[in-house]
Amino acid sequence: MAIDQKNNLFILIRSLTKSEKRQFKLFSGRLDGNSNANFMALFNLLDKMKVYDEAAIIKKTPIKKMQLSNTKANLYRQILVSLRLTPQQQTTQIIIREQLDFATILYNKGLYQQSLKVLEKAKNMALESQENNIAFEIVEFEKIIETQYITRSLSSRADNLAILTKELGIKNVLASKLSNLSLQLYSFLLKNGYAKNEDDYERTKTYFFYHIPPFDLSQLGFKEKLYLYMAQMWYSFIIQDFKGSFKNAYKWTDLFVSNPKMIQTYPVFFLKGNNYLLDSLFYLRYASKFKQVLHTFKNALAQDNFKHNGNTKLLRFLYLRYNELNLHFLNGTYSAGIEIITEIEAHLNYYELKIDAHHIMLFYYKFACMHFGADDHENCIKYLDKIVENKELGMRQDLMCYARILSLISHYELGKDEQIEALIRNTFKFLLKMDDMHLVQAEIIVFIRSLSTIYPHELKDAFQLLHGKLKQLEDHPFEKRSFLYLDIISWLECKIDGKAIQEIVIAKARLMK
DSSP states (O other), rough: OOSSOOOHHHHHHHOHHHHHHHHHHHHHHSSGGGGGGGHHHHHHHHHSSSOOOHHHHHHHHOOOHHHHHHHHHHHHHHHHHHTTTTTGGOHHHHHHHHHHHHHHHHHHTTHHHHHHHHHHHHHHHHEEEETTHHHHHHHHHHHHTTTSSSTTHHHHHHHHHHHHHHHHHHHHHHHHHHHHHHHHHHHHHHHHHHHHHSHHHHHHHHHHHHSSSOGGGOOOOHHHHHHHHHHHHHHHTTTHHHHHHHHHHHHHHHHHHHHHHHHHHHHHHHHOOOHHHHHHHTTOOOHHHHHHHHHHHHHHTSSSTTTTOHHHHHHHHHHEEEEEEHHHHHTOOHHHHHHHHHHHHHHHHHHHTTSSSHHHHHHHHHHHHHHHHHTOOHHHHHHHHHTOTTTTTOOOHHHHHHHHHHHHHHHHHTTTTHHHHHHHHHHHHHHHTTTTOOHHHHHHHHHHHHHSOOGGHHHHHHHHHHHHHHTTTTTTTTTTTHHHHOHHHHHHHHHTTTTOHHHHHHHHHHOOO
């Protein structure tokens, strides 16, 4: 019987490219007997499996049940060692670590001078790429060797090493504090979304300014600036200061423009910076600039020197596709946006073992909104149900809230009156439980509940009344977040004017050009 498909070894083998599999087979065959070893039999079988099946492994290989755990661990390690030797995995960090390993081997053999030469090379690489943590580790190792290998220049070298250790220590502590602040703010955003009220705002503001360490911007290196801009950007996002998030995301990406070599060293940060720059422009509704930045981003990723590996390929897919959908939202071209959903879903299935539930649910919400904009409410509800029914989604409570609100509206549009009352009750309970009831949400729910008592000739007036109330809240510091998730204003205008939402949004987009 097939068991949990998310087996680490199985996932690792599934992630290997053809060239990596070929490399592993050559690597594992370097010693006599390995080709017939248990771990190779296990590799060959798992490579053919579509679903991890332990019973089939016991039946089709010479591996006994009591040997399976150790064989899997051995195979996992052998694959990682093989991958470490492939050219595609030779990142700056791995090369420096490799030199550090070589220096350790030479040191253990008592070849101190040779070890110091290797360490000097590794240290220069680390300092050039601003890998200050590794550089600190290397300098500490140099100090150990210097206590055993006496040279005429020991006095001046000891001073130099002590000074460099102090400088690196200060930089590492500052970078650590900034990265911790950035991580905590990001965690808050994932769990709670944007600041919902004055308490959230004050708590975020107090936390940010209490934990941000003192710094001199002119003295900061690449890494420290990167973490600083990240922390400032998350803070701006949480308090819904999208001009501030744009400014800091721009500084983030401009770091890479000013230091192009760092794109190869930190490709993930380059990808993320551009994604958040686009996110900020999307929330600012700056369509022309959004399109320009997206075009520049795509060109950068198409360059031959951009590092493509499993991680960057996944992020490239997530960020490009997510922002392609956002461009359709900005332009109001919902029907065109729907055309790329099938292709995106195919990629989501391909990457299913690598993408977390949070990102998948974000895509589903985008898919639902795209169908809502195209007046396809059946498919809108289909994607919203995937979000509402996800019991494992312990983050983005805001996403869960607005999925329920949008589902209510789509059920109304489809005339499913018999389901609306139950949905309203469940939505009210959920919002109260999450402590996320706001004026915009309450107005929408009360309005939908009242529709059954309104005569047809009074509907337009009712829509206009709600439209007037919500327009007053569009710029409210804590209510405006509702309009980031749901373009309720355009929906109301389509009901008032008797037009399709797509037509309304396209007209707005033209006015903003």
